[in-house]
Structures are given as structure tokens and as C-alpha cells.
Amino acid sequence: MSKRGYHHGNLRQALVDAALELIEAKGPTGFTLSEAAKQAGVTPAAVYRHFEGREDLIAEAALQGYEIFSDLMDYAYQSGQPSALAAFEATGRAYLAFARKHPGHYIAMFESGISINRTPELAAAANRANGVLEKAAGDLSQHIPADKRPPASMFSAHIWAMSHGVVELFARNSPGRASPFPPEDLLESGIGIYLRGLGLVAPDN
Template sequence: MSKQGYHHGNLRQALVASALALIEEKGPTGFTLSEAAKRAGVTPAAVYRHFEGREDLIAECARQGYLIFGDLLDHAWNGGKPSALAAFSAVGRAYLAFARKYPGHYMAMFESGISPNRSPELAAVAARSNAAMERATQALMEHVPPEKRPPVAMVAAHVWAMSHGVVELYAREGNRAPFAPADLLESGIGVYLRGLGLIAPD
């Protein structure tokens, strides 16, 4: 890669782009800071003007990922239209779409071992994503009788875990799934919501 990013005063973002490409190729723990610098066309010493080390660089990849992720979840929710149930399903599909389109960001966020609480900035954008999922869940749970209503945070965590499991097991390149990942997630969420009485039995 040329030093174009550096010459235009955008070395920080050039390093993020390099790190994201390396994360996709080698995983979040499979590359060095020197490799990221080389790919960006600068010396390793130049990296330290912007990042304290490799984990700091990965954390910035995660922060930017959470920004995109939160936007996608908000867009999918669409204010709960045309219905809370349809919008909730769209949020689940948005999770898969994000993992497919932004694998480097996804791995930096969920597979790097970087805690969302590493910095206030990272914690804030991670919390926004959590809030988007919980907001969708809250609207859906309002259709469940109070005496049968599980905690919103628990339901959101279940759906998040289901989405993450489908990504890890079946949405990775080269992983063979018995069904399309989106269909697996849709049917899994369907089974869960039928158990809560939100979808009529087949």
C-alpha cells in the first residue's frame, strides 16, 4: 500500500483500514503492529503517534464497528414498523448482515478479547448497540402478558447469543451450514417467540 493516507494527514484511519484487513486475514490476534504499519506504508514508530499499541488499534476498529452496528440496528428497527414482530426479525437479520459485510469490525468487537469497557468512548458505542437490541425487545415483550413476561435483558441476550452462534458456526466463509444462515436464525427466533406465545403455532 502506498503512503497516500499518510500524505493526506489520515494516517490514523489508514492504520485502522490496515488492521481491519489483517484481522480478516489472520484474526484479531494473528498480526503485529509492524505488519499494520507496513501495510499502511509507514514505519512502526509512526503508529505510536496515534495508538499506544496493537490492542489500542484493535479497540479503535471495534469502536468504529459499534458505530456502524448501532446504525444498522436502528435502521432495521425502523421505529417498530410495520409491526414490533417484523421489526424485531429485521434486527436479527441486521446482525447477520453486519457480520457478513464487516467481518474485520465484527471480529475486533466480539473475538479480540478487547473489553467494551476499555475506554469510555468504546463503552458508549457498545452500550448504544445493546440499547438498540433491548429497545426492540421491550416493544415486543409488551405483547406478552405481564405474568408470563421474562426480563427484557434476558430475552435480548438470548437473541443476541443465537445470532452470534449462527455467525460463528455457519456464516463464516468456508463453514457449511445445513440451511442458509438467515433461515437458521429466522427459524430459531421463531421457535423462541412461539414459546412466548408471540407467534401462533404452525
Template structure:
């Protein structure tokens, strides 16, 4: 019989987050208990409370880590598109899809768990940093629009995030009925193109 690793094995906090991420992918953010996370991490349920007060705190930490990864990916995408503001903006949209596919547990913890980004200062800071990159790209792209007609960068970026999230939920996840006749990347790119043309940020097709 395998011996439990116990509280002092490695980094318990990180082991619990990894366990939670696996359970989130399998059962969703509300489909598992702390006891299940503890069992998967190889410790007793009581040991969990040395690090987290409850399941929501554990999910919040998974979300914080997700936003840190997300922010890094967005920052990289933004920088690789320079010096073109349009290329940077489009790259950040594609990075959203890439993140959702590569880090599904983090993605769900961040966007589908119901956990507020203001639950902890650390989570709020990580979310603000990640979202701020797309806002910066939106602001740079819309500089030539007259100030009185220019949408706020936060609204501009929120529209693109909503569009990206919709593509992920409807067409980039392996849910029944989610098959689309076009690749998710093409759907997102064409949607962003329509949006940007509507704002006069890119030329209309002839």
C-alpha cells in the same frame, strides 16, 4: 523504489485502522503486530504510537467503528419493520447476519478479540447504543406478557444475540466444516421463531 508516504499522508489514524482490519481478517486479532499494521499503512512503526499505545488500542478503535456501523444498521432495520413490533425484532436479527458478512474485520474486533467494550468510554457508548436497539425491539415485542412473567429486555435480546452469533460462527463463516443444509438466514429465522413461540409472543403452528 516507492517512497514511504510518511506520517503526514492523509489521515494516518484511519489508515492504521484500515490496515488492522485487513490483518484481522487474514490473521485474526492476535495474529499481527503493530509493525505489520504500520508497514501496510506505509509508515514507520514509531509513527503508530502517535495515535495508539499498542495493538489492543488499535483493535479497540476498530471495534468502536464497528459498533457505530452496527448501530446504524440495527437502527435502520428496526425502523423499516415499523409499525409491527415483530417485524422490527426479526429485522434486527437479520441485520446481525448482514453485518457479520459485510464487515468481517469489524465483527471480529468487536466480538472475538477479547477487547472489553469498557476499554474506552467511546467504545462503551457505541456498544451500548447498538445493543440498546435490540433491547428496545425486545421490550416492545414483549409488552403484552404479564410483568411477573416477562423476561428482562436485556436478557431477551442477549438470547437473540447469542443465537445470531452462533449461526454466524457455525454456518455463515467460511470455516472448514461450516456447511449447513439450510441457509443461515433460515436457521436464524426458525430459531427465533421457536424462541418467540416459547414465550407466547407468536402463535404456534397448527
């Protein structure tokens, strides 16, 4: 394997890329810094020029994941305009698309045990992603009288949880689990049922 990054001034990113491959293959606790260094083509000592330890390296992978995730969510939201419903549903589908396309980032973000409050930068990136979904939820609820309107933060959190559940159970090849329906169909129908129950979508839609 060629040495990635050290002789080209990009060792930090080379180590993140190596960690993402190892996270996907072995899980967030299944590799060592020495393995990440070897994967990147550098000595273990070189890692400590950029990261204090494995958790610091995983946190950087999570940060980059949240930045990609936020951009993807925002693009989905914008592409669904001007329909508030289309924009909201698009952000749910974007969750599935992200988990499929960026499994290493997804695991670092949601399965590594790294707190989003580990650094201000990580917290800001995570909150930005949540903010996109909450904005889409707020747009969708505008036609409901204010005194009957559910908090956007509440039902956006419910949709986030639903999306996460579909990903974990059916979109990431969970051992022993299979669904007769595509994950996208499961999520779309679940969102539809939920939104109708809240009165956010007309019953005949």
C-alpha cells in the same frame, strides 16, 4: 502500495483500515504494529503518534465496528416498523449482514479479547447496539400482561446469542462445518420457535 493517510492528514484512519485488513487475513493476534504500519505506508514509529500499542489499535477498530453495527441495527429496527415482530426479526438479520459485510470489524469486536469496558466510548457504542435489540424486544412483549412478561433484556440477550452462534458456526465459513440451510433461514426459524415458546408470537403465526 501507495502511502495511505500519512501525507494526507489521515494516518490514524489509514492505520485502522490496515489493521482491519490484517485482522481479517491473520486474526487479531496474527499481526504486528510494524505490519500495520507497512500496510498503511508509514514507518513503525509513526504508529505511536496515535496508538499506544496493538490492542489500542484493535480497540479503535472495534469502536468503529460497534458504531457501524449500531447504525445498521437501528436502521433495521426502524425499517421493520410498525410491526413489532418485523422490527425484531430485522435486527436479527442485521447481525448476519454485519458479520458478512464487515468481517474485520466483527472479529475486532467479538473475537479479539478486547473488553467493551476498555474505554467509555467503546462501552457506550456497544451498549447502544444492545439497546436497539432490547428496545425491539420490549416492543414485541407489550401485548403480554406485565406479570407474565419476560424481561426484554433476557430474551434480547438470548436472540443476540442465537444470532452470534449462527454467525460463528455457519455464516463465517467455520472449517469443517456446513449447514443444509442458509444461515438466514436457521436464524429466522430459531427466533420463531423461541418467541412462540415465550408466548410472544401466536402459535398459528
